[in-house]
Structures are given as C-alpha cells and as structure tokens.
Amino acid sequence: MTATEATARPRAPRVVLLLFGNGAVKRANRYAAYACERGVQVEAVVADGQRWRRALEIHPMVAVHSLAAPENRLPGVWLYETLLERVPGGVLHRLDGRVPGGNAAARLHRRATTWLRRNVFWRVYGPVRHHALRPLALRRLARLDLASADRVVCLEESTVPLGWSIAKRFPHLAVTRAVDPQAAYADLPVTSPLDPWDPTDPGRPKRGPYRPL
Numbered sequence: 001m002t003a004t005e006a007t008a009r010p011r012a013p014r015v016v017l018l019l020f021g022n023g024a025v026k027r028a029n030r031y032a033a034y035a036c037e038r039g040v041q042v043e044a045v046v047a048d049g050q051r052w053r054r055a056l057e058i059h060p061m062v063a064v065h066s067l068a069a070p071e072n073r074l075p076g077v078w079l080y081e082t083l084l085e086r087v088p089g090g091v092l093h094r095l096d097g098r099v100p101g102g103n104a105a106a107r108l109h110r111r112a113t114t115w116l117r118r119n120v121f122w123r124v125y126g127p128v129r130h131h132a133l134r135p136l137a138l139r140r141l142a143r144l145d146l147a148s149a150d151r152v153v154c155l156e157e158s159t160v161p162l163g164w165s166i167a168k169r170f171p172h173l174a175v176t177r178a179v180d181p182q183a184a185y186a187d188l189p190v191t192s193p194l195d196p197w198d199p200t201d202p203g204r205p206k207r208g209p210y211r212p213l
Helices: 003-008 022-037 068-072 075-095 102-138 157-169
Strands: 014-019 041-046 063-066 151-154 174-176
Touching: 014 022, 014 157, 022 041, 068 075, 068 102, 075 102, 102 157, 151 157, 157 174
Parallel strands: 014 041, 014 151, 041 063, 151 174
Antiparallel strands: none
C-alpha cells in the first residue's frame, strides 16, 4: 500500500465506553460485540478497584483502561483497607497456627471485615464514589486521546457526570447514554465477524490485562 493510499483510507470509528460498576459489564460486552464486527474500535474506562472481584471479563476485542490503582490510593479507601483489613489481617495470618486461638481470631477478623465493608464502608463510600472517580478520570484524559474518538457512551448513571465533563472539554464528541449500538452503527456492514464469546466459559480465549490509566 502506498503512502497516498494509506492517507486516503478512512479512519475506523472509535468509541469509548464508561462503566464504574461491574453490573454494566454485560452491556459493555453486547455493545462491543456488535460494534467490533462492524470495524469500530472499542475502548472502555472501568473503575475496577472496588467491588470488582466477581465481575465478568470484558470482551477481548475491547482495550480496557483501568482506574483501579488511583481509586485504591484515595486517602479514605487506602486508610480503611490498611488499618482495618490489611494490617490486622497480615498480623493474624502470621499468628495462625503459632499461638492458641490464632486461627479463630483470623476467622473472626474476616467475618468482621466482611460485615464492616458491606454495612459501613459501602454505605459511606458508595453514594459518593462516582464523585471521587470523576476527577481521577479527568486528570488522565490525555492518555485516552479523546480528540481522535467519535463517541463516548455512559453505560450507567454513575458515569454521567464524567460524561458531561468530557463533552465540555471535547465538543466534537457525541457523548450519550444510548446503550444500543444499533442506533449508532446499524448502517455499517459487518466486516470482521466474531466467534461467539462467553465470559463464563472456562475455555474462552483469554484477554490481555487491563491497562492502568
């Protein structure tokens, strides 16, 4: 291919999906499967630092940018996990089997931290989490090169404030909550048919690691 042909070749559409909760992964995978078959470059920004252990895997055709590290470094999150979970858990793990009652104390600590995380941590942090994640993502927008994107999709309500901020900074972008990819790409022909992919199938093709954002 000549340089002129490469220059004249149309650029593939590019969409960035925003999801902070693991409940939106299925929507992300449905969107990606439809769009990728039509030559759309799909990327995703995920907040997989908290409440993500049981999340389904995101489709391997999607380039995933992770906010896990900066979220876990937030002062409140870091202090909670360090003082109530990691440090006591580490001490009790070392005592397990070495002192009488060590095993029972470790089990009691695990039950207590599970209760505290569900009934204290998430009741305090959950309602404000999207406000804490928004500035973390905005400070890292340059790494996404949104100037070359065409569309940003807010897959859940918690990502809408981030979507508003992105729309203000990049007015050329179509920032939307429309999660049906057919509304955007129905006019594009299927150019790269994909094999069915089930994130619950143990034999599924494995994807690469998420990229730190």
